[in-house]
Amino acid sequence: MNHLPQAWGRPRDDVYGAYDASHFQMSGPTQHSSRPIVTGTSVVAVKFKDGVVIAADNLASYGSLARFTDVKRLRTFNSKSVLGFGGDVSDMQYLDRLLNSLSVRENYSTSIDDSGKSDLDAHNLHRYLSKVMYKRRSDFNPLWNHILVAGLGEKDAPFLASVDLLGTTFSSPTLATGFGAHLAQPILRRQVPDEAASKELSQEKAVELIRECMKVLFYRDARSMDKYSIAVISKSGVDLKEDEKLENQSWAFAEGIRGYGTQVN
Amino acid sequence: MASVFSGAPPAGGPGYSFKSTPTPSQASGIREHSFYPYADNGGSTLGISGADFTILAGDTRSTSGYSINTRYEPKLFKIGGEGPDHVGATLVLSVVGFAADGHALKERLDTIVKMYKYQHGKPMSVAACAQRLSHMLYGKRFFPYYVHAILGGLDEEGKGALYSYDPVGSYEREQCRAAGAAASLIMPFLDNQVNFKNQYMPGSGEGHALQQRVPEPLPRADVEALVKDAFDGAVERHIEVGDGLQTMIITKEGIEERYAPLKKD
Numbered sequence: 001m002n003h004l005p006q007a008w009g010r011p012r013d014d015v016y017g018a019y020d021a022s023h024f025q026m027s028g029p030t031q032h033s034s035r036p037i038v039t040g041t042s043v044v045a046v047k048f049k050d051g052v053v054i055a056a057d058n059l060a061s062y063g064s065l066a067r068f069t070d071v072k073r074l075r076t077f078n079s080k081s082v083l084g085f086g087g088d089v090s091d092m093q094y095l096d097r098l099l100n101s102l103s104v105r106e107n108y109s110t111s112i113d114d115s116g117k118s119d120l121d122a123h124n125l126h127r128y129l130s131k132v133m134y135k136r137r138s139d140f141n142p143l144w145n146h147i148l149v150a151g152l153g154e155k156d157a158p159f160l161a162s163v164d165l166l167g168t169t170f171s172s173p174t175l176a177t178g179f180g181a182h183l184a185q186p187i188l189r190r191q192v193p194d195e196a197a198s199k200e201l202s203q204e205k206a207v208e209l210i211r212e213c214m215k216v217l218f219y220r221d222a223r224s225m226d227k228y229s230i231a232v233i234s235k236s237g238v239d240l241k242e243d244e245k246l247e248n249q250s251w252a253f254a255e256g257i258r259g260y261g262t263q264v265n
Numbered sequence: 266m267a268s269v270f271s272g273a274p275p276a277g278g279p280g281y282s283f284k285s286t287p288t289p290s291q292a293s294g295i296r297e298h299s300f301y302p303y304a305d306n307g308g309s310t311l312g313i314s315g316a317d318f319t320i321l322a323g324d325t326r327s328t329s330g331y332s333i334n335t336r337y338e339p340k341l342f343k344i345g346g347e348g349p350d351h352v353g354a355t356l357v358l359s360v361v362g363f364a365a366d367g368h369a370l371k372e373r374l375d376t377i378v379k380m381y382k383y384q385h386g387k388p389m390s391v392a393a394c395a396q397r398l399s400h401m402l403y404g405k406r407f408f409p410y411y412v413h414a415i416l417g418g419l420d421e422e423g424k425g426a427l428y429s430y431d432p433v434g435s436y437e438r439e440q441c442r443a444a445g446a447a448a449s450l451i452m453p454f455l456d457n458q459v460n461f462k463n464q465y466m467p468g469s470g471e472g473h474a475l476q477q478r479v480p481e482p483l484p485r486a487d488v489e490a491l492v493k494d495a496f497d498g499a500v501e502r503h504i505e506v507g508d509g510l511q512t513m514i515i516t517k518e519g520i521e522e523r524y525a526p527l528k529k530d
Contacts, residue, residue: 034299134365137302138408162334166304167365170327172335181332194336 036088036144038062040073041223042180043084043148044213046188047158047173047198048206051234052150054082054160055210057218058242059225060089066225074229076238078103081122081151082231083129086177087165088144095129095143102128122151122159122233126169134167142166146177151233158198158233173198176213179221184213203232215246303411304329306364307505309445310340311495312415313459314425316482318516319417321359322492323445324500324527325509336508336529338364342371343513343520344416345378345388354520356394356418357513361445362432363411370410374398391418395428395436402434409433413444417515425482425515440480447499447506454498458491459483485514493525500528 011019038060045054060068068089075083075096083099085092106120120128126149136143142165153159161171173195174188191209192198201209210230218224226246232239307328312321323340326333340361346354358374360367377397381389389397395416402410414430429442441459443451456462461478469476483491492512499506507530512523 032300130365130368134369137365140300140302142300142302166302166363167369168304168306168329168334168363169365169368170335170338172337175335185332 032141033088033091033144036091038067038089039223040071040086040089040092041221042176042178042184042217043073043086043146044176044180044184044188044210044217045084045148045150045160045174046192046201046206046209047160048201048203049199050158051152051203051232052082052158052160053203053206053210053230053232054084054148054150055214055228055230056084056086057214057225057228059223059227061223064222066223069225069227072229072242074231074240074242075099076231076240077125077151078106078119078121079237080119080233081125081149081159082233082238082240083125084148084150084177086146086148091143091145095132095145095147098132099125121153122149122161123153125149125151126159126161126163130163130167130169133163133165137166148175148177150231152235156235179223180213180217183217183220187213187216203234207232211246215249218246218249219251303363304365305362305446306334306338307446308340308361309443309447309451309496309499309503309506310359310361310413310415311441311443311451311455311492312359312417312427312429313441313455313483313488313491314417314427314439315485315488317419317423317425318485318488318514319357319419319425319427320485320488320492320512320514321357321415321417322496322510322512323359323361324496324506325511325524326505326507327364328505331504333508339511340364340367341511341513341522342375344371344375344394345382351375355388355515356391356416357515357520358398359415359417359444360412362413366410367412367414370401370412370414373401377401391416391420391426391428394418395426395438398428399430399434399436402430402432404434406433413448415442415444417513419515419517423517440482443495445506447503450499450502451495454495455491489514496527 040060043056045052056073058070059066060071073085077099133143144165146164148162150160160175162175163169173192176184214228218226228244229242230244308324308326310323321341325337325339327335327338341357341359343351343354344356344358346352358371378389378394398416409432411432416428418426420426428436428438430436441455443455461480464478465475466478496510507527510525510527514521
C-alpha cells in the first residue's frame, strides 16, 4: 500500500500490467448499425375495392433462433393507416416511438373537425416515413427496415406503398417484403395483376388471399411462424387481429411435387 | 490540508501505480461499412428534341435485382408550374438509376424552379434550369446522386431543348439521348435514326469521298414512332425494361402526358 489513497484497492500496474482501456472506444469512427440483429420476416398486403389487407407473423428472430414469439409487427396510425415492419425490430420500435410523438403533436396542433379531414392520411404518413428513411441512409446510419404502409389516402381511396432502408419508395396493388417478395408476390399477382383487378376484389377474397400467402410463407420460410397479425383497413376503420393462427395446414400437395430428392420424375 | 487529497500525483515524486485515466487506444485503422447506400432500380429513359417540341419517355418498371418492385413507378416528372399538380409547367425532368436519389433530386429542382418564379416574377428558362441542375448534381460530387438525368423543355426561340447529365453534373445540350439500363441498346439506334450516323448520300462518291447525310430536326410523328420502336426493342432484350411507357411531349401549348403498355414479361 502506498501513500496515494486513490490507488488503494485497485489492481496495481506493476503486478497486473496497465489497464486495457481499448474497450472504451475513445477513438476511431462512430459506429452505426451495419446489420440487423433481431429481425422480422415478410409483410404481405393487397388492396381491394374499398380498403387494404395487410399481414405479418408475430416472430422476431435472432439469426436462425426464433427468439421472440409474440412481437406485434403491425402498427396502427391515426385509425386510417397500418404499418407493417420487416427487418430490424429495435429500429421498428424506434420508429414506433417516433410516430407516436408525431401523432401526439398532430393531435394537439390541429383541430379535428367532424370529417376528420386534418388527420394525416396513409399517403402523408408514407411520405413522412420515406423522408426519415432517406435522411438516415444519407447519414450512413440507416434504419434497417422494409416497411409497408397500408391505409386510406386522398379521398379515402385505398393506399398501399413501401419504403425501405435506402429510402426507395414504390406503390403497387399488391406488395410483399423480404421472402414474401419471392414467394407471396407471385401468388398475389396471379389474383390481382393490376389496379383494375384490385378494384374488383372483395374484402372476403382479399383476406382469404392474404391468409393463403401467410400459409405458403410458413411452409417455406424458415424464419416464419404460424402465429400472425392481420389488419383490414377500410372506411369503417381498422380491424386489427394480432393473435391469428394458421389453419388447415396440409402437406398433401407435397405428394404431387416431382423432380426433387429421391424421385427424379 | 485539503491539498493532501488533491488527486494529483506529487510533482517529481512517485506516480500512481495505475493509470487513473484510460489512454486513448490507437484507431483500429480503416474500417469498412457493410452498408451500401445505393441501389439500382433499373429502367430506361430517352429524350429527343425537335424543331418546336421535345419528347421524353421512360418505362415504368421498378426493379431490385431480379425482382419487379412494381409495374408502375414513373421516371418522368414535371418541374415548376403551380402547386402540386404543376399546372402550366414547361419543364420535364427524367431520372433513371437509384430511384430514391432521383426523387430527392426532382423535389429539390422543383422547389428551386418554383422559388425562382416567386422571386423573379417570370418562369425559369430551360438553359438556366439546366445549369442549376448541373450545380445541384456537382454539389454532391463526393456522395453523388446516383442518377442519369435528362431535362427537356423549349428554349427562348421556341425550339426543342434537351440536356443530358452524368451523375456528378457534367452536362450537354443534345438532339437525343438514351439513359439507364438499356441506354447501350437504344443510343446507337438513336445515333443512326436521329443524327443519321453511318448514313451517306447515295452516289456522293467512293470511300472517304462519301458524304454524310445531314441531320435535321425530325417531324413529331416520326419521333413518336422512333420512341415506340426504341422501347419495343429494349423490352425484348433487357430484363429490367418493360411494363409501361410513360411519354411527355413538351410544345408551346404545354406538356402532354401519355401512357402506353409495354410487355410485362
